[in-house]
Amino acid sequence: MSDEKKQALEAEIRSYVGKPIGPEVIGRDPVNEPMIRQWCDAMGESHPAYLDVDGAKGTVHGEIVAPPTMLQAWVMEGWDMHEGYDEPKNEQHRLHKLLADNGYTGVLGTNTEENYTRYLKLGETVKALTVIDEISEEKATGAGIGYFITTKTAFENQDGEELGSMSFRVLRFKPANPQPTASAAGGEEAVAQKPSRIKPPMGHDNGWWWERVADDGVIPIQRCTSCEKLRHPPRPMCDGCGHQGFDSIDASGKATLTTYTVVHYPQFPGYEYPIISIIVDLEEGERMASSLIDCEREDVKIGMALEAVIHEDDDGFKIPLFKPAS
Amino acid sequence: MPTTLHNEAAIAGIGQTAYSKNSGVSELQLATEAVRAAIDDAGIHPSEVDGLVTYTMDSSDEVEVARTVGIGDMTYWSQVNYGGGAAVGLITHAAMAVATGQAKNVVVYRALNGRSGQRMGQGVSGNIISSDLIHWSWYMPFGLLTPASWIALQANLYMEKYGATSEHLAHVAITQRMHAQNNPNAAMYGKPMTMDDYMNSRMVCEPLRLFDCCQEDDGGVALLITTPERAKDMKQKPAVMRAVTQASFEGQEQMTSFYRDDLAALPEMELAAKIVYEMSGLGPKDIDASCLYDAFTPEILMQLEAFGFCGKGEAKDFVTADSLTIGGALPNNTHGGLLSEAYMHGVNNIAEGVRLIRGESCNQPENVEHVLVTSGVGVPTGAVIFGQA
Numbered sequence A: 001m002s003d004e005k006k007q008a009l010e011a012e013i014r015s016y017v018g019k020p021i022g023p024e025v026i027g028r029d030p031v032n033e034p035m036i037r038q039w040c041d042a043m044g045e046s047h048p049a050y051l052d053v054d055g056a057k058g059t060v061h062g063e064i065v066a067p068p069t070m071l072q073a074w075v076m077e078g079w080d081m082h083e084g085y086d087e088p089k090n091e092q093h094r095l096h097k098l099l100a101d102n103g104y105t106g107v108l109g110t111n112t113e114e115n116y117t118r119y120l121k122l123g124e125t126v127k128a129l130t131v132i133d134e135i136s137e138e139k140a141t142g143a144g145i146g147y148f149i150t151t152k153t154a155f156e157n158q159d160g161e162e163l164g165s166m167s168f169r170v171l172r173f174k175p176a177n178p179q180p181t182a183s184a185a186g187g188e189e190a191v192a193q194k195p196s197r198i199k200p201p202m203g204h205d206n207g208w209w210w211e212r213v214a215d216d217g218v219i220p221i222q223r224c225t226s227c228e229k230l231r232h233p234p235r236p237m238c239d240g241c242g243h244q245g246f247d248s249i250d251a252s253g254k255a256t257l258t259t260y261t262v263v264h265y266p267q268f269p270g271y272e273y274p275i276i277s278i279i280v281d282l283e284e285g286e287r288m289a290s291s292l293i294d295c296e297r298e299d300v301k302i303g304m305a306l307e308a309v310i311h312e313d314d315d316g317f318k319i320p321l322f323k324p325a326s
Numbered sequence B: 001m002p003t004t005l006h007n008e009a010a011i012a013g014i015g016q017t018a019y020s021k022n023s024g025v026s027e028l029q030l031a032t033e034a035v036r037a038a039i040d041d042a043g044i045h046p047s048e049v050d051g052l053v054t055y056t057m058d059s060s061d062e063v064e065v066a067r068t069v070g071i072g073d074m075t076y077w078s079q080v081n082y083g084g085g086a087a088v089g090l091i092t093h094a095a096m097a098v099a100t101g102q103a104k105n106v107v108v109y110r111a112l113n114g115r116s117g118q119r120m121g122q123g124v125s126g127n128i129i130s131s132d133l134i135h136w137s138w139y140m141p142f143g144l145l146t147p148a149s150w151i152a153l154q155a156n157l158y159m160e161k162y163g164a165t166s167e168h169l170a171h172v173a174i175t176q177r178m179h180a181q182n183n184p185n186a187a188m189y190g191k192p193m194t195m196d197d198y199m200n201s202r203m204v205c206e207p208l209r210l211f212d213c214c215q216e217d218d219g220g221v222a223l224l225i226t227t228p229e230r231a232k233d234m235k236q237k238p239a240v241m242r243a244v245t246q247a248s249f250e251g252q253e254q255m256t257s258f259y260r261d262d263l264a265a266l267p268e269m270e271l272a273a274k275i276v277y278e279m280s281g282l283g284p285k286d287i288d289a290s291c292l293y294d295a296f297t298p299e300i301l302m303q304l305e306a307f308g309f310c311g312k313g314e315a316k317d318f319v320t321a322d323s324l325t326i327g328g329a330l331p332n333n334t335h336g337g338l339l340s341e342a343y344m345h346g347v348n349n350i351a352e353g354v355r356l357i358r359g360e361s362c363n364q365p366e367n368v369e370h371v372l373v374t375s376g377v378g379v380p381t382g383a384v385i386f387g388q389a
Ligand SMILES: [Zn+2]
Pocket: A224, A225, A226, A227, A228, A229, A238, A239, A240, A241, A242, A243
């Protein structure tokens, strides 16, 4: 993604901060014994304060109350609201769709925090207003690069009395190792996947490099935009002048073999052994690790001329490899 | 206040567990057993220890070790990064602590279920999410997944450049295996090796065969560091640090310093050599024995050159002249080293350095005044020269 496109996306997602996701949600049923009983059955909860009229009289509440952790259950809207990204039904869906359309297709619930002001009594109606509270800076995570989105929900009763609050955080991310989608034809079950080589995690400092390999079919070399010094592997600051800005040039692909090893053991799934793993000097002067293909073991010679090929694995992953120069 | 670590600290106690392929106990048990043994060896009480240092890779935290062993108040602790490169780093940190008075008696330790637990030879994998995963990811997709593969790239170029061959590597492996035959604690005790055995071992990452690679073992080692003055009142003859340092050279990476002009050299070891020789006022001719880090045999050849025991490219002739044997010019890894005693991440090599000064090695050469010990090769590393009190 270009800088301008990224800035536009960030400006747009930030415009959602502070917005309610939609109108206030009003519980479809008042706090009632049957729902409490069902919830307690499901949770394995047996406290008399929730279940037994006589037993509850002996508690500090003096009557049946609802378990505090049920708070959200009173205002849940049902399955209809679960999948709403294709046809957004509220602001939260619109925000998620915007990110998904820009490649942030993964979603992970990360944490929930709930505060309970008091116990709910039978007959109370619960109302909830959810606001998009916070969107983080873009973060590099184990799952991939993405944004943490926090929503805050305030719960009240029919008279506007505060009952509690909840904050819920999800990560919207670009999957680091996107899996190819199952065959669209006929919607059959996904075929068992062949193991494939270990993929690089896509972080701030290296993701752009692999994206350029895949999108543009080149080996990019990072270049300082201040002093124009080249560097590989990519790093977030120029070691020559301290400048952080960078662009990249396209390597010609011409290289010489600096050194190599033929890897026999141990053997990892997703690789074909033996592997001729190599270090090359690119014509531009930078050095990189790769592997050598289309070459017999006995023909490998330190100093030999090589040329780059952008190889595509069966799973669609693109990686720059080298072969003897033609 | 001292301005260098020259003669400011000494190792006054060493301790270790049995080495095995399956300890059947926790790494904390191995660590605390080794730490307790080092304290007992020095002849002091655990409550007199006020500092602990270990590897960032170690799983036994300092306070867990302290509580288990009965160490009381502490005023110093730290952890050193970069795998086997940390070994001498541990005693450098401990030496600084005792030299400045920040602590009186510091124990350093490393304990691992390196065979039955997490095996290093199995390499890195995409499942370990850590800050340096991106570093490894410039190598993993290309099949460079194990320490052997990273070292092989450098070793291959070194051997090509200077005409070193498998026979030269075999000399290193066979000599250390021979040493282990006198060390009942060694994993390779009772398993001598011939040139045929070596040549018939399978290729792992060319040019490295199986017997060019160190083992994977379970066990623990600990060392007690104090000042030379305090050491006088303890039970053992101390090994005084004439010089000790950590060393990382420009362009350093962890195992993958492939971006420097000369790949057939170890500039971080040359830096360590320069510092320890300057600090000690000694030179290669003054070193009577060594424990050079030996995760892989070519590392020995390259270190012999880095520390000036022979010229660039001459290590192959140095090792074939039996120089590394007990009666040779530089008896090396007299316990068997990582190749044939155990892979204790280099701390067992420091313990052997101390035994050589005490005169207690299972293969003790005569008249040992000074011993050189190094830590990990291909990583930010370090070196120490021990002398007599
Ligand atoms: Zn610059």
